[in-house]
Amino acid sequence: MAHPTADNVEEELQAQVLVWNHIFQFISSMSLKSVVELGIPDVLHRNEGRPICLSGLASLISMPPNRIDYLRRLMRMLVFTGCFANVSKEGEEEKYVLTPVSRLLVKDNDTGVSPFLFFQLDLVMQSPWQSLGKWFHSDQPTSFAKVHGVDIFGMAERSERFNRMINEAMACDSRLMVKALVEKHRDAFVGVKSLVDVGGGTGSLAATIGKAFQWIKCAVLDLPHVVADAPKDGVVDFIGGDMFEHVPPADAVLLKMVLHDWSDEDCVKILKQCKKAIPPKEKGGKVMILDMIVNSKTQDHKATETQLFLDMLMMVDVGGREREEHEWKKIFTEAGFTTYKATHGTGVHSLIELYP
Ligand SMILES: C[S@@+](CC[C@H](N)C(=O)[O-])C[C@H]1O[C@@H](n2cnc3c(N)ncnc32)[C@H](O)[C@@H]1O
Numbered sequence: 419m420a421h422p423t424a425d426n427v428e429e430e431l432q433a434q435v436l437v438w439n440h441i442f443q444f445i446s447s448m449s450l451k452s453v454v455e456l457g458i459p460d461v462l463h464r465n466e467g468r469p470i471c472l473s474g475l476a477s478l479i480s481m482p483p484n485r486i487d488y489l490r491r492l493m494r495m496l497v498f499t500g501c502f503a504n505v506s507k508e509g510e511e512e513k514y515v516l517t518p519v520s521r522l523l524v525k526d527n528d529t530g531v532s533p534f535l536f537f538q539l540d541l542v543m544q545s546p547w548q549s550l551g552k553w554f555h556s557d558q559p560t561s562f563a564k565v566h567g568v569d570i571f572g573m574a575e576r577s578e579r580f581n582r583m584i585n586e587a588m589a590c591d592s593r594l595m596v597k598a599l600v601e602k603h604r605d606a607f608v609g610v611k612s613l614v615d616v617g618g619g620t621g622s623l624a625a626t627i628g629k630a631f632q633w634i635k636c637a638v639l640d641l642p643h644v645v646a647d648a649p650k651d652g653v654v655d656f657i658g659g660d661m662f663e664h665v666p667p668a669d670a671v672l673l674k675m676v677l678h679d680w681s682d683e684d685c686v687k688i689l690k691q692c693k694k695a696i697p698p699k700e701k702g703g704k705v706m707i708l709d710m711i712v713n714s715k716t717q718d719h720k721a722t723e724t725q726l727f728l729d730m731l732m733m734v735d736v737g738g739r740e741r742e743e744h745e746w747k748k749i750f751t752e753a754g755f756t757t758y759k760a761t762h763g764t765g766v767h768s769l770i771e772l773y774p
C-alpha cells in the first residue's frame with residue numbers, strides 16, 4: 419500500500435468532515451422533533467418576538483434545573499443550523515428567538531409543518547429506510563411494502579392512527595400552499611367557475627380555494643372511504659369515485675401532489691380522464707397541476723436538494739416519483755394535451771396549467 423502524501427491526507431480529512439456531516443443528518447431532524455415535542459417553538463411564539471433566556475425557557479417547559487445544560491447544547495446546535503437564533507451579547511446568558519424555520523414549527527400556526535414532521539419521523543415511515551439496500555434486490559414495489567406487507571394507502575386504511583397522521587400531514591401542506599396560490603397565482607383562478615380537486619383528500623385545499631375565490635364552485639373527487647371521513651361544511655361537494663374511471667365535469671381540474679404517486683403510464687391514464695372532464699381551451703378548460711418540477715433553472719441548490727429528497731421518499735414509501743420538465747412534457751403529449759404553462763415560485767412546487 420502506498421504511503422499517503424501530505425496532500426491526500428488533507429483531502430481525506432476534509433472528506434471525513436463531509437461524510438460525517440452526511441451520516442449525522444438524522445441528528446438534525448430528530449433534534450427538531452424533540453424541540454417540537456418539548457413545545458419550545460410554542461413557548462417562544464407566545465412571547466411575541468421577545469427573547470427568552472435559557473433558564474426561563476427551561477422553566478417554561480417545566481424542565482428540571484439539572485437538565486438545563488443539555489437543553490443549552492440542543493439549542494446551540496439548532497441555532498448553528500439556523501432553526502433558532504441566539505440574540506444574547508457576549509458573556510450574557512443565552513437568549514433565544516424564533517427564526518422563519520422554527521416559526522413553521524409552532525403548533526397553532528395555521529401554516530405550520532409539525533404534522534408533516536411527526537408523520538415523516540414516525541417509526542412506520544422510518545423503518546423502510548433501514549431496509550432500502552435490501553429492497554433493491556427484492557421484487558417488492560416499495561421498501562414500505564417490503565417492511566410492512568402492505569402499501570401506504572393500505573396502511574392508512576388499516577390503521578386509524580396512521581390515516582390521521584397522513585391526512586394531517588397533507589392538510590398542513592395544503593394550507594401553506596394555498597397561501598402561496600392566493601398571493602402568487604390569483605390570475606390562474608380568474609374565469610374559473612367550477613373546479614374539481616382530484617385526489618383532494620378531505621377537502622382542505624378545495625375549501626380554502628372556495629373561500630379565497632368565492633366565484634368558484636369547488637368539488638373533491640377521492641376514494642369513497644376517504645370522502646366518507648371528510649368534514650361536510652356545504653362549501654365543497656364530495657364525490658366518492660376512482661380517477662382512473664371517471665372525473666366529474668368542471669372548468670378546471672386540480673391535481674395537487676397526486677401525479678407524483680404514480681408511474682408515467684398511470685399519469686397518462688389519469689390525465690386522459692381529466693381531459694374528458696373539461697371544456698375546450700377556448701371555453702376556459704384546463705388542468706391545474708401543483709407538483710414539483712425537479713431541477714428547474716430558477717431554483718437554488720437547497721430547493722433542488724429538497725426535491726431530490728422527496729423523490730427518494732416517493733420511491734421508498736409510495737412507488738412514485740418527482741419529475742423533471744422533459745418527463746412532464748412527455749406525459750402531457752401522450753395524454754393528448756397541446757400546450758402548458760409552468761409557473762415556478764411556490765418554494766419547491768410549481769403550478770402547471772395544462773390546456774387541451
Ligand atoms: C398524496 S394524497 C394528496 C392529497 C391532496 N391532493 C393533497 O395534496 O393534500 C393522494 C390522494 O389521492 C387519492 N387517491 C388515490 N387513488 C385514487 C383514485 N383511484 N381515485 C381518486 N383518488 C385517489 C388518495 O386517497 C389521496 O387522498
Ligand SMILES: O=c1cc(-c2ccc(O)cc2)oc2c(O)c(O)ccc12
Nearest residue numbers: 570588591675678679728731735736
Ligand atoms: O410523505 C409524503 C409526502 C408527500 C408530499 C410531499 C410534499 C408535498 O408538498 C406534498 C406531499 O406526499 C406523499 C404522498 O403523495 C403519498 O402518497 C404518501 C406519502 C407522502
